[in-house]
Amino acid sequence: MSADHDGANLLEVRGLTKIFGTLTACDHIDLNIAKGEIHALLGENGAGKSTLVKMLFGSLEPNSGEVFWNGQAVRITSPGAAKKLGIGMVFQHFSLFEALTAAENIALSLDDGSPISSIAAKARALSFSYGLPLDPDSLVGDLSVGERQRIEIIRCLLQTPQLIILDEPTSVLTPQEADKLFETLERLRSEGKSILYISHRLEEVKRICDRATVLRHGKVVGHCNPREETASSLARMMVGNEVQAVVRAPVEGIETAQPLLEIRGLSRKPATPFSIPLKNISLNVRAGEVIGIAGVAGNGQGEFFESVSGEVLQQDAASVRIRGKDAGGLTITGRRLLGAAFVPEERLGHGAAPRMKLSENLLLSRHATDGKVFVSSGGMVRAAAIYAAAQRIIVAMDVRKSAPDPEAAALSGGNLQKFIVGRELDRRPSVMVVNQPTWGVDAGAAAHIRQALIELSRSGSAVLVISQDLDELFEISDAIAVMHNGELSRPMPIAEATFEKVGLLMGGAEPGHAEHTLEPA
Amino acid sequence: MDIAVNILLTIATAATPLLIAAIGELVVERSGVLNLGVEGMMIMGAVGGFGAGHLTGSPWIGLLAAIAMGALFSLLFAVMTLSLATNQVATGLSLTLLGLGLSGMIGTSFVGQPGVRLPNLDIPVLTDIPVIGRLLFGQDPIFYISIALTAAVMWFLFKTRTGLTLRSIGDSHTSAHALGIKVIRYRYLSVIFGGACAGLAGGHLSLVYTPQWVENMSAGRGWIALALVVFASWRPWRVLAGAYIFGAVWIGQLHAQAFGIPVPSQMLSSLPYLATVVVLVLISRNKRLTMMNTPASLGQPFVPDR
Numbered sequence A: 001m002s003a004d005h006d007g008a009n010l011l012e013v014r015g016l017t018k019i020f021g022t023l024t025a026c027d028h029i030d031l032n033i034a035k036g037e038i039h040a041l042l043g044e045n046g047a048g049k050s051t052l053v054k055m056l057f058g059s060l061e062p063n064s065g066e067v068f069w070n071g072q073a074v075r076i077t078s079p080g081a082a083k084k085l086g087i088g089m090v091f092q093h094f095s096l097f098e099a100l101t102a103a104e105n106i107a108l109s110l111d112d113g114s115p116i117s118s119i120a121a122k123a124r125a126l127s128f129s130y131g132l133p134l135d136p137d138s139l140v141g142d143l144s145v146g147e148r149q150r151i152e153i154i155r156c157l158l159q160t161p162q163l164i165i166l167d168e169p170t171s172v173l174t175p176q177e178a179d180k181l182f183e184t185l186e187r188l189r190s191e192g193k194s195i196l197y198i199s200h201r202l203e204e205v206k207r208i209c210d211r212a213t214v215l216r217h218g219k220v221v222g223h224c225n226p227r228e229e230t231a232s233s234l235a236r237m238m239v240g241n242e243v244q245a246v247v248r249a250p251v252e253g254i255e256t257a258q259p260l261l262e263i264r265g266l267s268r269k270p271a272t273p274f275s276i277p278l279k280n281i282s283l284n285v286r287a288g289e290v291i292g293i294a295g296v297a298g299n300g301q302g303e304f305f306e307s308v309s310g311e312v313l314q315q316d317a318a319s320v321r322i323r324g325k326d327a328g329g330l331t332i333t334g335r336r337l338l339g340a341a342f343v344p345e346e347r348l349g350h351g352a353a354p355r356m357k358l359s360e361n362l363l364l365s366r367h368a369t370d371g372k373v374f375v376s377s378g379g380m381v382r383a384a385a386i387y388a389a390a391q392r393i394i395v396a397m398d399v400r401k402s403a404p405d406p407e408a409a410a411l412s413g414g415n416l417q418k419f420i421v422g423r424e425l426d427r428r429p430s431v432m433v434v435n436q437p438t439w440g441v442d443a444g445a446a447a448h449i450r451q452a453l454i455e456l457s458r459s460g461s462a463v464l465v466i467s468q469d470l471d472e473l474f475e476i477s478d479a480i481a482v483m484h485n486g487e488l489s490r491p492m493p494i495a496e497a498t499f500e501k502v503g504l505l506m507g508g509a510e511p512g513h514a515e516h517t518l519e520p521a
Numbered sequence B: 001m002d003i004a005v006n007i008l009l010t011i012a013t014a015a016t017p018l019l020i021a022a023i024g025e026l027v028v029e030r031s032g033v034l035n036l037g038v039e040g041m042m043i044m045g046a047v048g049g050f051g052a053g054h055l056t057g058s059p060w061i062g063l064l065a066a067i068a069m070g071a072l073f074s075l076l077f078a079v080m081t082l083s084l085a086t087n088q089v090a091t092g093l094s095l096t097l098l099g100l101g102l103s104g105m106i107g108t109s110f111v112g113q114p115g116v117r118l119p120n121l122d123i124p125v126l127t128d129i130p131v132i133g134r135l136l137f138g139q140d141p142i143f144y145i146s147i148a149l150t151a152a153v154m155w156f157l158f159k160t161r162t163g164l165t166l167r168s169i170g171d172s173h174t175s176a177h178a179l180g181i182k183v184i185r186y187r188y189l190s191v192i193f194g195g196a197c198a199g200l201a202g203g204h205l206s207l208v209y210t211p212q213w214v215e216n217m218s219a220g221r222g223w224i225a226l227a228l229v230v231f232a233s234w235r236p237w238r239v240l241a242g243a244y245i246f247g248a249v250w251i252g253q254l255h256a257q258a259f260g261i262p263v264p265s266q267m268l269s270s271l272p273y274l275a276t277v278v279v280l281v282l283i284s285r286n287k288r289l290t291m292m293n294t295p296a297s298l299g300q301p302f303v304p305d306r
Helices: A049-056 A079-085 A102-108 A116-129 A145-158 A175-190 A202-208 A231-239 A301-309 A332-337 A358-366 A383-397 A413-425 A443-458 A470-476 A499-506 B002-030 B038-056 B059-083 B088-110 B132-137 B141-159 B161-171 B173-178 B183-209 B221-231 B236-259 B265-283 B287-293
Strands: A009-020 A023-034 A038-042 A064-069 A072-074 A087-090 A163-167 A194-198 A211-216 A219-224 A259-268 A278-286 A290-294 A320-322 A340-343 A431-435 A462-466 A479-484
Touching: A009 A049, A023 A038, A023 A049, A023 A194, A023 A211, A023 A219, A038 A049, A038 A202, A038 A231, A049 A163, A049 A194, A079 A087, A087 A145, A102 A116, A102 A145, A102 B161, A116 A145, A145 A163, A145 A175, A175 A194, A175 A202, A202 A231, A211 A231, A219 A231, A231 A443, A259 A301, A259 A431, A259 A462, A278 A301, A278 A462, A290 A443, A290 A470, A290 A499, A301 A340, A301 A431, A301 A462, A332 A340, A340 A413, A358 A383, A358 A413, A383 A413, A383 A443, A413 A431, A413 A443, A431 A443, A443 A462, A443 A470, A462 A470, A470 A499, A479 A499, B002 B038, B002 B132, B002 B141, B002 B161, B002 B183, B002 B221, B002 B236, B038 B059, B038 B088, B038 B183, B038 B221, B059 B088, B059 B183, B141 B161, B141 B183, B141 B236, B161 B173, B161 B183, B173 B183, B183 B221, B221 B236, B221 B265, B236 B265
Parallel strands: A038 A194, A038 A211, A087 A163, A163 A194, A290 A462, A290 A479, A340 A431, A431 A462
Antiparallel strands: A009 A023, A009 A064, A064 A072, A211 A219, A259 A278, A259 A320
């Protein structure tokens, strides 16, 4: 598929510039997207990809530069104007309404007057034909990240746009789901549609994209044909230097190590009619090891994390044990005081308060465990100590930001994630539970986070990672368990695990696989 | 039997202004805007309605003036909070204070003047049916408007596309903006609708309830309407139920006081508030429904980043 550069351009961007205060987020960006091509936009967090895309979708106004649509100069002043031109977008930070159903969410972005009942049927049909199953009547607030993304994609496709912008679309899909998505994208390309594809997964970009534009620090640093590049040469263009590979030293004698986190027969009734019940989950995480939990989005991982972290308390106090003590009846703070640390899936609103500064967010999660350091005996907050600790984390995790102590919401997703993970690592917790550690995070930052988790385990902590990214789990785990329909499989040592085996378990090949019991410790 | 009918009629009269003001505020809050100025808009509607009725002699012109006054006054709130993105709580509170003061000033010359009353419905034969005749076909026009308005708002919010759009804005204005929905325009229209309703409720006070002008005659009804919306978890039929429970207990305790029941009058006066809160809390026990119906972006100023 070769792109015609001479006049078949659907979209042409000339010298697009966006300045926030002193930061030039996009600096004279040039970009051509031909009809019927899949064009990759590559770059690290903070390279200006999101800013560029927001300008193309009308939610940000450029300071200077021109945009041509089918050869005509246009000004895209609002998302509505972008939609009229024929630009559709699948957001990375979802633009869904939690209190509405999937069908209602879809209906809202369609301009025709078709009744909601027919949209539900249309959405269901489309979602199955593209292999992204969707229940139109479910409430978005009850859905997992992966399921929400399906709604975003279906919603965009139902609008039949000419140009579809996808921001990190596969970061929460299973390999099979991603394959289905690629088929969809190829089908759209054959229909003459253009796609602007933002991803940090370079293998994917090599596989489906016709051309690539690489951004670094707000500037275009190169155009290339990704098929002629290697993953490492693409990474080098993005980062400007080599990405460190994650190193995982094998662990010896883990069988005799002390289990620091023990889950024993954990069950939970569904909290809402749409959520998944947990069925008799048992798992030991020992000092020095990383255990990964794989699974398709919405199979109970969220419910499991809530139960382990103490967001939801257990009836049976012994169903969650931290460092040998029953913790099932303890709150998050109680479990933290036992030496555990938790990083939830949602960065904004759950992992961090969006409108509060990083230092304030640090205090929010650590006021109980580090009370003596951060709060004086009179109950006054020690701002200087907190600020210093925040800066220490920022340096340790290489968090990039535009101000010394910015609001959490001002950071890009990956940088905020580095801060949130760093905030917990900084305590040297003996038990660390992380849900989706690198969702939407670029290669460089993800490698940094993964390496940090491995190092934490090797220093004698128990690390439990819940992730939908199989590459990630195979990179960092010593054993992988699979969650399906609220049941957890027996952890498979990494030496025995293959993509195929794990993929089969993710699809539910072993129903009732929770029935196993732990071997005596 | 006549006594029972009379009591029911007074309950309806007491509940109607609460219902209308609360339904208007419900639409405003569903769009994600918290307008605490209901009391101020209501009293402005009352003085405007009385004034126009008194000067022209037509209660119908008074009614229209009350609606216009409430809408106009709410426009002030809309410009401040939506175009200038001021704090909604502070702006709403000042709107109430301004309305109470301004209406007193406007109404100085109206004090003690005779008012005009909207005539009750009177349909030959139908109104004369014993018992239900007067209840169904013999009340003031605003009573019928209030019931029709509740039904219309229910239908609008949950059955129409525009209603869905309005609810989506209340749930997340940033998501709505990202979809190309004109957030500010919807909110302007909602706030003005809420103002018109509050004005109409005020008009009911000075054109039906007590057809005369008394300073501060809204007597906290705007605040009750605001509380009803929250305790009814933003659902129209619950607002209706709440308004009528409040009206019923209010009238009931007045009769009890007149009867000379040996309970301190302060206790009795607090009953309507207590009963309404208890009943509405009991019917809002379903956490899931409450979560679905609470406008998540309520009270947050919206400034699209450019």
